[in-house]
Amino acid sequence: MKKRQVVLRKESVRRSSSNQVIQTVRYSECQKNHAANIGGYAVDGCREFMAGGAEGTAAALSCAACGCHRNFHRREVDREDSSSPS
Numbered sequence: 001m002k003k004r005q006v007v008l009r010k011e012s013v014r015r016s017s018s019n020q021v022i023q024t025v026r027y028s029e030c031q032k033n034h035a036a037n038i039g040g041y042a043v044d045g046c047r048e049f050m051a052g053g054a055e056g057t058a059a060a061l062s063c064a065a066c067g068c069h070r071n072f073h074r075r076e077v078d079r080e081d082s083s084s085p086s
Contacts, residue, residue: 027073
């Protein structure tokens, strides 16, 4: 059985010399419309993005559950503001 990994990324963004914002990015349900070519609307029901490969590879951008690219999954960003002492 292949090991699958749920993607949860933490990014640190420096806004100014005293503030730093830490972003946690999570990709949730798939929003790809599979019936768009026939004029309908149908999603596959994939509830959460799971990377198909190791981080940094091309396979990490495709979902192991539904096969769609990561951009089709809804992106949720949680931000935490933290100020560092001068």
